[in-house]
Amino acid sequence: MSHTTILRHWADHVEKEPDAVALATPSGDWTRRRLAAHAAGVRARLADGEGPVLVACAEPAPVIAAILACAATGRTFAPVDTRQPAARWAAVVEDLRPTAVVADRAGRAALAGLRGTYEGTIRFIDAEDARYAEDAECAESTLDTGGAQGPEDAGDTPGAGAAGGAGSGAWRAADRGASGTPDAGYVYFTSGTTGRPKGIRGSLEAVEHFLDWETTEFGIGPGTRVSLLTSPGFDAFLRDTLLPLRAGGSVHAPAPGAVPVGASLAAWLDEQRIEVLHCVPTVFRTLRAAGLTAGSLPALRTVLLAGEPVRPSDVAWWHGLFGDGKTLVNLYGPSETTMTKVYRRLGAEDASAGTVPAGTPMPGVEVRVLAAGQPVTGAIGEIEIHTPFPLRGYLDGRPGGFTGPRSYRTGDLGRLREDGSLEVLGRRDQQIKVNGVRVELGEVEEVLRRHLGVRDVCAAAVAEDGADPALCAYVVADAAVTDEDLRAHATAGLHPGSHPSLYVRLPAIPRTLNGKADRRALPPPSAVRAATADDAPRDGAEAEIAALWCELLHLSAVGRRDSFTLLGGDSLAIARLLDRLRSRFGVDVPLRVFADDPTVAGLAAAVTGGSGR
Structure with missing residues (x-):
């Protein structure tokens, strides 16, 4: 190698x-x-x-x-x-x-x-x-x-x-x-x-170890058409581009910054005859609204998911449509050890599991779960990964989770089953994944605290009613500070993937007896944010669009003059919204029309020709 x-x-x-x-x-x-x-x-x-x-x-x-x-x-x-x-x-x-x-x-x-x-x-x-x-x-x-x-x-x-x-x-x-x-x-x-x-x-030797594994494991060869839905700023870009170039295949990319979702994603996969799809589960899940049938996406043969937990319902839906005809794979591995180090081909048994396993190690990789510093099986502990190639650490030279020249403690909690499969059960620190992007809650809080009108803040990943997690910032701020002010401040200091979707105002951040923020005591956003009755959406298209917003933005209610973007709608959420409007109303709402009036009332007028039916 x-x-x-x-x-x-x-x-x-x-x-x-x-x-x-x-x-x-x-x-x-x-x-x-x-x-x-x-x-x-x-x-x-x-x-x-x-x-x-x-x-x-x-x-x-x-x-x-x-x-x-x-x-x-x-x-x-x-x-x-x-x-x-x-x-x-x-x-x-x-x-x-x-x-x-x-x-x-x-x-x-x-x-x-x-x-x-x-x-x-x-x-x-x-x-x-x-x-x-x-x-x-x-x-x-x-x-x-x-x-x-x-x-x-x-x-x-x-x-x-x-x-x-x-x-x-x-x-x-x-x-x-x-x-x-x-x-x-x-x-x-x-x-x-x-x-x-x-x-x-990272090293290209480590990248080659991964590419050699995926090429062999999934039969990537001359002519294989592979998707590129990853920004150049993430290491998965190396996987999505070098894999097909090394194997003699081709890389297929949509327009920069415009990841297709839902029906648009299905149409793009069909048009490009994609055979191997890499994406995060959040994007994969949007295909459920695309009306796929057992005969859909005839060229697609392998879907590899990484960056977020896969749900049993994801496996049940996909396996129910395609059986074993289109391989669904769960991948796990931090950037510090170069992309994936654990994988699992998902089958019918995973559709009814309590937790979908991350899988077993790639060749040459060893995974251990440590409790009190000792390897354990069947018990919860911190996941440690040993690689067959040297790890290069952080640019600033700090050790972080690197415990040896070829080993890294991930900060993830997990459990090894008796059959050797690894379950990933969450984090032991303040790091989370949102839409497959690694987010440090401490970084979000640090940037927001720099706003002169913010007196206290606590960031958290919140998932209500089984929805995908949303990054929420609970803030104690002066009355004059608006959500728009906070969003502008976050945009100036945070990577796009780290922007909070929701801002929830509290009189004080709940704290434990030792003074730390008590995230378990934070109220659900839906219990705090509710539209006033006099601004409630009207019956018909407005009510339907408002319900769609609540689903996409994890809110219990929205007002007819609320802005989708100011409520936390990022580029992926906007793409999902426009795709759902197309499916529900049979109308393509151009992005410029959405940008001119991104409100419930504005979109209702756009899909009904101004009648607001």
Whole structure:
């Protein structure tokens, strides 16, 4: 197992079938030839430098090209979500100390405010440089002649000459995977307890261990079509992109920042003929409203769920539709140990289980449950994972849960069954998962406390009536502080995945005898937030839409003039709402119409043509 295996496999597929689609996006398809040329162009610009490379791109193609280029030149890469707030950008740049930045238009705009802090010390590489088209032409001529260009032929074309030839010539199997290329790995930033992002260091050797397992376990091979629903700022992006490229398949992505849900997701899976779907259970669950039948999604054969607990009802619904015809898999593993380390093929027995097991370890992985520091079976304790490759820890060097060069205590509580299956039962600290995104409750609280009008705050994940958990901020604040003020403040200081969905006002935060916040004593949001009678939705469309809002936002009641976004509707919730409106009323409500009047009354007018029937 070597980190260069990924590049060798990719190079083989580029040479064998250069015109096959490597990446399909709404803005156009990228052949292997074109993607290899783009990666070679970035590689040429990185070849004469050293140090970490920050990758700030919204589109997937330049991110993939930068990852391949960094892997080939022995440079650490750190992809980020371009939608993160300015404060988080500043912390990432300060902690990573990149010597180069690869950015597209969105990344350049996001970094514009920081230019003065790094000007002259960081090399800026334009991910959309038009000259990459010349690299593609070089790649074509290289393929036609079957060899890489020599220096005398390279001219001034970016990506040629010193880089070993542009395009696919730079990705010939004989040229890739040299033993002297170091595994500089990657850094991904996640939430931190102090309100500052925490950099997790990983290796491509660890990624290769995972890719080799999934390729073998689920028969990923040439032509396999794999979904990409993950932001570049999460390490699962490596799984969703490198898995098909390594195996000779293709990556399929929707528009950036617009994960399809419900009927839209089903239509996209059908249109793209997706065979392997990776997603979080929250997104998977939206397919239940898509009206699927036993004959739906004929191309789909495997669904792998990670990031959140899978419910028995999820398994019962899927197995009831497709039986064993479409494999449903539960995955578990923290970013610190590189994606999945435990898996389970879910069957009929899991549909009636009290808890759906996370499963058994991948080859070479050992999982233990520790109680009072000792391994136990059948009892609840903290989950510890041992890997067959070295772990690289956090960027700041703090030990955290790393207890050895190959071991990590996850902070998750679990139980090992007698048959060796692992059950994951929750957290022992203040970390939660919402929509598959890791959220540190302490970070949310720390940011909100910085608002001058907030006197106390407690963040919690709240699930009412079996709904998906929602991130709720219970605040003690001055009367003049509005929810809109708090949302703007949170947006400026928190990653999009860490924004509270609900703000609940309390006269005081309940506390235990030792002064700690007593989360068990926090009232349900539905008991605190209720619409006033004079603002109640009218009968007909308004009442139906209000009921839908309550379901999506975990509220007991809403007013007809309440704003969906101010009540906590994020991009995923908005997509689910528009999808449900389409199914219920047979009307497509454009996003711009929703944005103009995101209220119950406004949407009722939109779906009824203004009649408010």
